[in-house]
Amino acid sequence: MTDLPLTTFRERLEWAMQQKGGISQSELARQVGVKPQSIQHLLDPKKNAQGSSHTAKIAKALGVSPEWLASGAGPREPTTVESLLAALKESGLAAAIDPSIRPRIFEILLGPERGVAHDLSQARNTESLPRIRWEDLMTADLSRPFELEVIDDALAPEIFKGCVALLDPQRAPEPAWPVLVRDRDGNHYLRDYEAGSAGRWSAVARTRGFAPLDSETYGLQIIAAMDGYKRPKQPARSVE
Known part of the structure; x- marks a missing residue:
């Protein structure tokens, strides 16, 4: 399955669960804090679920990026402080950041744990909605x-x-x-x-x-x- 394009939320979720040692639906539900039926619903091809309001928690439990799990965009690996610092060093920006404020910078850039699939604050224009x-x-x-x-x-x-x-x-x-x-x-x-x-x-x-x-x-x-x-x-x- 890893050689096939993972075009749907269900396919990405199924792949991530396999990569997590074949974690069961009930165990994933326990870690996320939802009922097993919720995970079963997301994996049901007939339901064609487009995502979950618990995407961030599911991604954290499976060790993948919430953005990738939600939309397939970006790297599969979650963004971490280490990877962010490496990117800053590669770009030459790390030297310009005072080490004493780096934790706050990372907190701002990485953001709190949330359902990134649904936070549309910066995602698209919704001004036309009443x-x-x-x-x-x-x-x-x-x-x-x-x-x-x-x-x-x-x-x-x-x-x-x-x-x-x-x-x-x-x-x-x-x-x-x-x-x-x-x-x-x-x-x-x-x-x-x-x-x-x-x-x-x-x-x-x-x-x-x-x-x-x-x-x-x-x-x-x-x-x-x-x-x-x-x-x-x-x-x-x-x-x-």
Whole structure:
């Protein structure tokens, strides 16, 4: 399989699992912190999964680059401090960096562990999408992709209050993938989709303090699935 082009997320995930000594789906799920069904879903050719909101954690567990696992772009090996320093030395830039601030430079360049497949802050222009307010969700036209500002930390630390979710009503929900749901009372929640049995499913948070929502108990309806998100821009620091 290594000689074949790995053109899909499933193929890259399958290859990476083989390279990790044939790690099992259940063991990978344990390391990532998801249910085995989530990994099984990603490996099912019939599902044609395009990615996962846990791509960064999966990549870390398998020892591959999150960018490569998500899109096939770039090297398969993850970027590390050592490889980054080697690249800086080769370019001649390392000598210009004060050793005392190198750790902070690496932290900025490498970034925190996150789902790089979905952080669209710098990935593409999304200015044409309409921004919907939470109070208008019951009356707004939600038949096409739209933006919605995140108002809580239920999906933190990856997606936190102040981020902007990009939601697609036509996208099918996938396990451990964020969805916008509405309960029978007209309340809306942005949570991870978790498949159940007998047609039931749940909308669950990633952080404590948010109770799971059962589809039957709360009369949940999926409004849209997340297609990506944008992080809030950091305010510019004044120079005194």
